[in-house]
Amino acid sequence: MEQKKQIVILGAGFGGLRAAMLLGKYIRRSGMENSCQVVVVDRNAYHTYTPTLYEVATTSKETADYVNLKSIVTFPIEKIVKKLGGRFIQAEIESLDLKDGDVHLKNSGVIKFDYLVLALGAETNYFDIPGLKENSAPLKWFTDALKIRDRVLELAQSGKEEIRIVIGGGGSTGVEFAGELQGWLAEMEVEIEEQKHRQCKFKITIIEAGPSILLGFPAAIINRVQKRLKSLGAEIIANHPIEKVAQEKILLNGKRELPYDLLVWAGGVKAASLMGTMPLKLEKRGRVEVAGEMECLPQSPDLKLYGKIYAIGDAVCFYDQGGRPIPGVARAAMSQAKIVAHNIICDIQGRKDHWQYRPMEYPYIIPIGGKWAIAKLGPIVIWGFGGWALKILVEINYLRMILPFWKAIKAWLRGLWIFIQNDRLG
Ligand SMILES: Cc1cc2nc3c(=O)[nH]c(=O)nc-3n(C[C@H](O)[C@H](O)[C@H](O)COP(=O)(O)OP(=O)(O)OC[C@H]3O[C@@H](n4cnc5c(N)ncnc54)[C@H](O)[C@@H]3O)c2cc1C
Structure with missing residues (x-):
């Protein structure tokens, strides 16, 4: 029996989770459950709704305890992904071999991908300011x-x-x-x-x-x-x-x-540090440069990447028509997720009608x-x-x-x- 195609999504933030949800929907709708599977990996068991974090940081203990606060800004990834027929692995991603199609997880072995979505977001940037x-x-x-x-x-x-x-x-x-x-x-x-x-x-x-x-x-x-x-x-x-x-x-x-x-x-923030370790085309702040279809480009043209590798969200640098990088916001990550989900389905079905991401002025x-x-x-x-x-x-x-x-x-x-x-x- 032919192996299921593995669509591996790294990161279950705004971009990664949206991509997983849309892929789950498209796979079910096209009756492709037996030929491909979505696997989501994140170090946290939960997805974080960042726009209300400032409220968490200013809520007195009398108003809400840890459990209450957690239940309103974080949401269990496993439940969401399982409902779509996908698989969730909670693990730290340690390294990636983009030539052989391997994702190395801390204490959880190696997973293979046919299609990869890098949605690892950003981390705090201290700009090397002493102290x-x-x-x-x-x-x-x-x-x-x-x-x-x-x-x-x-x-x-x-x-x-x-x-x-x-x-x-x-x-x-x-x-x-x-x-x-x-x-x-x-x-x-x-x-x-x-x-x-x-x-x-x-x-x-x-x-x-x-x-x-x-x-x-x-x-x-x-x-x-x-x-x-x-x-x-x-x-x-x-x-x-x-x-x-x-x-x-x-x-x-x-x-x-x-x-x-x-x-x-x-x-300030900068792309997740793992992004800088991959042989992909990066800009000066460590973000991956992607083309309109959100596909990653290899560091050098002679380098052959395994399968198809896409990237979305804060880890990505996408230039608008004026040549300015678009800001890292949740809406951009989710719009890009939609493009990538559609394009992966096109890849699997051998279709050519890929979508292009067109940045807009998000509200x-x-x-x-x-x-x-x-x-x-x-x-x-x-x-x-x-x-x-x-x-x-x-x-x-x-x-x-x-x-x-x-x-x-x-x-x-x-x-x-x-x-x-x-x-x-x-
Ligand atoms: C306080 C705050 C408030 C914000 N408010 C708004 C707002 O009001 N509106 C708005 O549009 N945007 C807002 N943003 C920005 C928004 O959160 C980001 O643009 C958005 O989260 C980007 O989505 P993403 O999918 O690229 O990455 P993220 O949502 O950051 O997700 C990345 C995921 O990757 C996982 N990950 C990273 N590295 C690893 C690893 N090595 N191993 C395993 N897992 C890993 C992380 O755990 C995380 O779950 C806010 C951000 C912050 C910090």
Whole structure:
């Protein structure tokens, strides 16, 4: 009997999970269950919904415990993949042999692929700034968010009168976190005064290397977000790259020093380190360069890669028509997943009607504390409560995509209930 074709997807983030779900659907629809199988590999047992991580990092222990928070931002991959007839392997991917078609897993042996989808995402980039990695807390995964929340609580209980929280990087992650944190800290200041009869003042500062926060966003969005952050009490220091970080102070360019109690680093990401070990065409930030069909190119033209290798999401560098790399966002990863799922089915069926990925200006929503967010949908900009309501709808829409209907509604309502209690600023 002929072996089933193995479609191996590495990474079950926004891109990888979407690709697996679509492939499962297409395989079933075309009656190809006996000729091919989808295998998904991820180091985590769960898929993370990153857009609400800033909420996890600012939720008090009275509002929600670890279990509750985990159930609203992480979702078991195995259940999702099994339902589609696929197989999930929880393992660290150690190395790949792209000439022989082997994926080497830590403590879980080797798996062979006929079609490979690299969806390994990105990891925090510390840009080799001395002391930054050792002295800062990243905000990338669920456990990072919990560590930040625990550290904030520890500082609040330390008896210090002034606590300085510095956020490195004024991109969307940095500003979203700053806005929400401001609300939580304001509430904590009042609680400490009423219950412990002492003063505790928190100060939040966003440090940005570039000329303003949200670099690359339209000026109207930047201005509104800046105004909102200032009205909440957060300080913004732009044009100040971090040069060095010591245990309690940050050295900014121009020799300015900034003391801190907690430094949260949201200043950038780079492609997952594994990407740099593969004989593929990479750009300077370690991302794979792909052509329109999302297929990877070998490092040198004479190198023969095994099977067909595709890559999607944050690990990929795709240039728009203006020659600029498109930003790493969930929507891009999911759109690319759709292209790749279709193209793999074409490959298997020997069809030639492959799709090309065409980048677009994806809509986005940036929540800044309480029930306030700014959203841009094409030419339309909505801010305030309307933006926040839109964000809530986007969340339910995504959950409905990955979970059965009632489970999605339950997870969404639970999240809404917890995070609304966070929205102290209104
Ligand atoms: C705090 C935060 C907030 C964000 N908010 C938004 C938002 O509001 N809107 C938006 O569009 N985007 C947002 N993003 C960006 C968005 O999360 C990414 O663009 C998206 O996750 C990229 O999807 P991906 O599939 O490429 O990678 P990921 O979703 O990062 O998935 C990669 C997967 O690969 C796995 N993996 C990596 N290396 C290995 C290995 N060696 N072995 C095994 N498994 C491995 C990881 O465990 C992970 O599950 C946010 C990101 C962060 C960090």
